[in-house]
Amino acid sequence: MSTPRYFPVLPAAGVGSRMQADRPKQYLPIQGRFLLDYTLDAILSYPAFEQAVLVLSADDPYWPDSEYAADERIIRAAGGRERCDSVLNGLAALQGIATEQDWVVVHDIARPCLRHSDLDALLGQLADPGAILASPTRDTMKRGVLRDGCVVIDHTVEREQLWHALTPQVFRYGALQQALTACLAQDLSVTDEASAMEQQGYQPLLVAGRSDNIKVTRREDLALAELFLSTSLSPHS
Template identity: 40%
Template sequence: MSTDKHFLIVPASGMGSRMNAKQPKQHLKLKNGLSVLDQTLKTLLNIEQIKGCVVAITENDTAFKNSVFANHDKLLATAIGGKERLHSVISALNALRPFTKNNDWVLVHDAARPCVKASEIENLIKQLKDHPTGGLLATKVVDTIKKSHGNIVESTLDRSTLWQAQTPQMYRFFVLSKALENAVQNNLTITDEASSIEYLGLESILVEASKSNLKITTAEDLTLANFYLEQNEN
């Protein structure tokens, strides 16, 4: 039986400028009274396999200290978020380092994905438990996807090979640390953890999840997130 532990990193230092809100989107309130970040943490910290968590916040964040999760037993530390997502994750990995072994798992989950289902995260953990690298939740693309030049169609992509990446993205601690450090050293464009793994030529496993695990980017997404959360409770 594997003794590898599972830890959580939640990058929560983005400003969410596309929301046109007075505060970062992770601190916006949902209909259930929780902030987006708190709802996210509520789901993930209730998962038995997750033994500890680091939340990356901005240096001037004053909202998280008032969170009901600021003193949670599984919150090991907060880290100061960086300019880009990968800098925030690296900062959180450094804060996590005293608690982990090289082969332990790190799940990185967007603060702005509050509708993720615990059952799908548990399935991700189950599917990857013996894998040397890791993988991520994703959904198969069902729409016809066009590649464009400006607003002119260039070609139609084969959607049978396309997936839409979600989070959590789960990798071995030493693998993720090496991949992100490589991205920084080589000034690579990284939009998620999986892309840093790709640059090392390592394999990532796609684990299918539901579309309800949306990332809140616009005001419309916030409305949809409230709908999904209500459905999950019923």
């Protein structure tokens, strides 16, 4: 049996409108480096990954200033209208490189605090149909409803079986490509790669990951990511 291969795919074509910044959030600075460069550092320093697909906007003016702009391990792909379109474009860039049975490791470019220990756990437990990093919900969860222009509590949701979906999310190259294509053809909502697989009848494995694997979405998240990155002696351990 051949050794499994892993191909990271990193969607990085978003504009990050919620950050209200002068540039996409992946190019915002953390301690003098692009956020994107921290994420690429975490991915490209992991021993199991020999190449990575980076999905960028066709007219991205910031990428040439990245520390990794000339790195030959990076395969570039053009971004799509939605995240799922960008991921599909990233998969298309692996045509002729990856086999149907190779694993695709989709990771948010805006999660720069990914640890190698989480990758070890995720890939160590990996089996068909695939797996995602996730964090068990610790807070009391409320279901809200709109009433008189305000959101009020409808009821409390049992949290024991609730998880926050994180990334990476890992699936077979062929199966993920088929699932995303089918969902788009049926006009189904695809919030992440796991949701596409779920809608095709699969039940991906949940692997507990670190809660500091945060996604930078708002301005306060940037400060939190900087704190996590600056307080670790080995940020990818």
